[in-house]
Amino acid sequence: MRLLLINPNTSASMTEKAAITARAVAASGTEIIAATSRTGPASIEGYYDGALAVPGLLSELKERQTTGYDAAIVACFDDTGLDAARTFSDVPVLGLCESAVATAGFLAQRFTVVTTLERSRVLIDNLIQRYGMGGRAKVRASDIAVLELEDAASGAIGKLRSEIERALEEDGAEAIVLGCAGMTDLARELQEIYGVPVIDGVAAAVKQAEALVSLGLSTSKRGSYASPLPKPFSGAMSDFTPMSASG
Amino acid sequence: MRLLLINPNTSASMTEKAAITARAVAASGTEIIAATSRTGPASIEGYYDGALAVPGLLSELKERQTTGYDAAIVACFDDTGLDAARTFSDVPVLGLCESAVATAGFLAQRFTVVTTLERSRVLIDNLIQRYGMGGRAKVRASDIAVLELEDAASGAIGKLRSEIERALEEDGAEAIVLGCAGMTDLARELQEIYGVPVIDGVAAAVKQAEALVSLGLSTSKRGSYASPLPKPFSGAMSDFTPMSASG
Amino acid sequence: MRLLLINPNTSASMTEKAAITARAVAASGTEIIAATSRTGPASIEGYYDGALAVPGLLSELKERQTTGYDAAIVACFDDTGLDAARTFSDVPVLGLCESAVATAGFLAQRFTVVTTLERSRVLIDNLIQRYGMGGRAKVRASDIAVLELEDAASGAIGKLRSEIERALEEDGAEAIVLGCAGMTDLARELQEIYGVPVIDGVAAAVKQAEALVSLGLSTSKRGSYASPLPKPFSGAMSDFTPMSASG
Amino acid sequence: MRLLLINPNTSASMTEKAAITARAVAASGTEIIAATSRTGPASIEGYYDGALAVPGLLSELKERQTTGYDAAIVACFDDTGLDAARTFSDVPVLGLCESAVATAGFLAQRFTVVTTLERSRVLIDNLIQRYGMGGRAKVRASDIAVLELEDAASGAIGKLRSEIERALEEDGAEAIVLGCAGMTDLARELQEIYGVPVIDGVAAAVKQAEALVSLGLSTSKRGSYASPLPKPFSGAMSDFTPMSASG
Amino acid sequence: MRLLLINPNTSASMTEKAAITARAVAASGTEIIAATSRTGPASIEGYYDGALAVPGLLSELKERQTTGYDAAIVACFDDTGLDAARTFSDVPVLGLCESAVATAGFLAQRFTVVTTLERSRVLIDNLIQRYGMGGRAKVRASDIAVLELEDAASGAIGKLRSEIERALEEDGAEAIVLGCAGMTDLARELQEIYGVPVIDGVAAAVKQAEALVSLGLSTSKRGSYASPLPKPFSGAMSDFTPMSASG
């Protein structure tokens, strides 16, 4: 089984970190193909960054079709471009937020997502409401820039731990979800420290992707994720013209 | 007051139709600047088309800054790229769906949105839930392709009318919202035929844009719509590097 | 265009304050007809005051029909009698709360309404839930009596500012809605102080009324706002007998 | 124990019918004091009628204080003026809709309210959402005018039965709530015919009133139902000036 | 009228306390039959205890049928086994939580349930969401073990009072619901101290049971509470084989 893990921002160091986690949790027969988007922002912090990361993400999905993959993972906790990727693709596509909160739901009745910046807090809260976890999960920002997570001297981990402690104390959180792909390497250690499940989206998405592939399930092509209709795409986006449109 | 009306798909005929409506309802001092995206799909039907329309939309928003505008309207009922546009922009940005359902809410307690294809139905239903109208509004698809609305011989209007009649009969709809920018020219006539308010998103958005500008209100830059942070953007997206990042 | 602005309480000083705001934001061709209810409570604080303000409000709506108006505004943030006014009237009727929260929704994803007394807090929260903003807006009381807002020496503005500051800090509010018609004169200054959108219901309602009139839209007469049925009204309410009933 | 049953419309025949039910279900020590409003509409069908019934209702509540009552019931399924009555009163006040749906909730997980006219359907649906039963109850209109229920030849009962049958078949209703005070005499017979619980609001409210009185519970005077504040009431409403205001 | 009050835990002292309350509030013609489960946990704290209390509860319901009862009350605030009891029984069955929150809903728009241990908080919050009060009620734990309520020296009452004070201050609670059957003796005194309605589930359930019986209403046997189907029950549960199955 080949899983395509696409980092939709252009920071290769984040891709590498996510790939390490993915490979660590993957089943023995699973190959992780890690890809970094070649076009778009260096990190995804808010709606503008996210929207401009989608073409790069779709390019990777498309170009890697020639070498093949059985499922894809969008390695950003904002689930950037997930709906578009599912519409485009014939294989399952997983997002980190959706995978992580579904996983948390099997372990705890109430949990808290701890993310980076305030600007991402409401965005993730909206995702969680759409995924149906609005009554069970809170979202907290810990005032960390995404790329500070790459820098051990930034103090980011201290801020993250403070916010986890507030979640346990004030929210009655029964589990913690790490709300940024850049936190993926911290899950195990934080789980040991706090004694509650700490869920990382990269790891969760790998297991969900493996599950869907092994069950022979893929995105429904009936209704909202139906394949793109043939039609002209203009200008810089002409590469994305649906293949059936060229026939 | 100058309102920038951007059609995020690349079909100039749809832009023209929307501009006619916009100019017809605009206040005497309002100038409508109609722009057609130069990059992306010819029509927006589903998530894939929508995601690939956003860079073209943001390009128009950015390039037109030199000549200036007081508010912008994204002229697609899917509210394509609306969050990203609000994050980017310092002036108010309005979407058709959000404007239309807010307007309908002043006129009726229960209403139905009639859109084009089934693939757009759930997408719009999700928007309506996010905008808080989920308990008050239903969404129906009438099996019309967006560009069929440009073709009088397509039978599209008959299908639309059948679905409106079902909404009145089966949903107890007190008003109808037209769920596609391409239906903008039909609102007045349908309102006369059916004797209930028929709300068109283009017209609604123009009035909301005028309202915000005249009240001196603009998108909050605190929290989820805070301006993009400075950071590198790579490849085909490098033109979108936030200006403050270059300093 | 003639907009009837009815203050449903009997304090003419509040009417005057609302009329100043209304005229300041009205379009050049809009005439504001300000009316003070002649029967009912001096201010509206809670359900009892509100219910007893409705006949006076409906009287103004009815008596002013002879001179004519194109839309009406109920100038109390509790949206006192709004449903009854819409049922009675053939022209659009706007409430302050509904107009303000719809306007806030175009500017911010999360916002806080700051109102006067605790007894109005849940009442407004119920309105906001009904209008679909329950997941996006919080309501705070600032322990101010409505008529204290007419008295510069009351300390009311200090209390209001403290509560706004708590909303920004504790709620993560991205915008503020002023939850009482008596605060209408403070919006601009507070917006400058806090750097987030501050929305006043009087101003918002004027623009929504102008929008509906210019779009040729009025309250649906199908379903819940259908015109009153002919039937006898007894005693002190006999003046309200629906006109069609007398035929 | 003395229960004041106020019919907020001015049709004495409806009061009499409700009083018969109330006396039939009252406990041995309970006295039912039936009162008909002396001012307002002959029947309550929609928001306009409802709003204009409230002063008459509050007058009865106030004037009957001299002879005393332990709890009051507003005998209209729209729960007309219930919030105002609770704010005014020092004893418990019950509404028919709230009492009936709470009672239904002990008997069935899903149920349907069958009311009279379409114009009341959404009004009741909004009540049910506010009372928290929106996910469990549907509302159906059976195209009956309220006063037709007083007329055996009107065909009203046939229409009501048809709608109950649709509720059982199409909604999977496990119980039926009769959505108009004028249907109170039909509950027992319909329950026998259909073999599911049929709940009448008058009977339900009598038992809830008895329960609260015997438990020594009354409306909270903290927060939203706090007693009216002293202030002037003008014109035709001056009789409603809160007593503490005169001190 | 005979009401069977079953304590689903095996602590007879708690049964006695509940019976005292029940008899104090029962109508003159109501006989309270108090029963203590003979199999299961000594107290119910969390899901495991609750699940293992259900067979004992159903045994009491079944064995007491020979001597007869008109309604049953499950005397635990977790509404332990309530759905199963309603499915089994031909008479009304009431739970403490459901009865108490319905009663609170007639008295206050916002209220707080104060329960014992943190492990019961989310369980009760889930009940309250299912009963439709999620938007109106909060749940607080006061760190008291259930059986500490039997011990005057445990400090339990002090902890309970502290949590009530926090509910009034921080939640804006308009009423308090006592979230454990073991608190039943404290309601009157706490109501006097705090001046807001304090609702006890035992008392509330007795009155609801009396109401349903006197109205001739019982659990719907259509749909989700339909009587058990005949089928074999094995092993230790064979005594529970539905009677119709043996025919």
Next chain:
Amino acid sequence: MRLLLINPNTSASMTEKAAITARAVAASGTEIIAATSRTGPASIEGYYDGALAVPGLLSELKERQTTGYDAAIVACFDDTGLDAARTFSDVPVLGLCESAVATAGFLAQRFTVVTTLERSRVLIDNLIQRYGMGGRAKVRASDIAVLELEDAASGAIGKLRSEIERALEEDGAEAIVLGCAGMTDLARELQEIYGVPVIDGVAAAVKQAEALVSLGLSTSKRGSYASPLPKPFSGAMSDFTPMSASG
């Protein structure tokens, strides 16, 4: 990895069918230990059957601890006793409904669960609301008794197919979830026939169990699933006395 698959009803043929599916989808290193409850109903149809199946389920969980398992699956679509099992257990416990709807959520935005009898429909709908999928999923009953699924001549499959067809046509379902463990063998074939994802709970739960075990995640022991407290258990339930209680 050893997964304990417990059929909480006592029909060994159903256990066998579930075990076949489980083994077919399990990863190469996963051993499926299939267990049939030895006490309780032959099938689970409604709340009474479900409650009386829980002690047998917990017995299996407990007795099998000596031989060891890494996660457990409750093989009934009603998620019978799932909360109690999670409270009891130190390893992850999965239910079929929760696993299936989470899986469906990755594949489709709107889907329908097709179950057996009407009496299970609302029960499952309540589960789905609690799991947060209430806005995305409908539940339909197909009038099949659970054990008819064991009998090829019962016509059960025809009824099931009719209901799936109605779901696709009337609900706009994008995927189908099979709402009974006894349908597990039909998923693949139905998926081929209808061309939409068809999700079976047994298969879904196996993959979720594998995922949690391989990620080192288990049920949170903080809050609602905290381990049972030591206390006496009486009578037939004394075997369930928490082990720590005996210390």
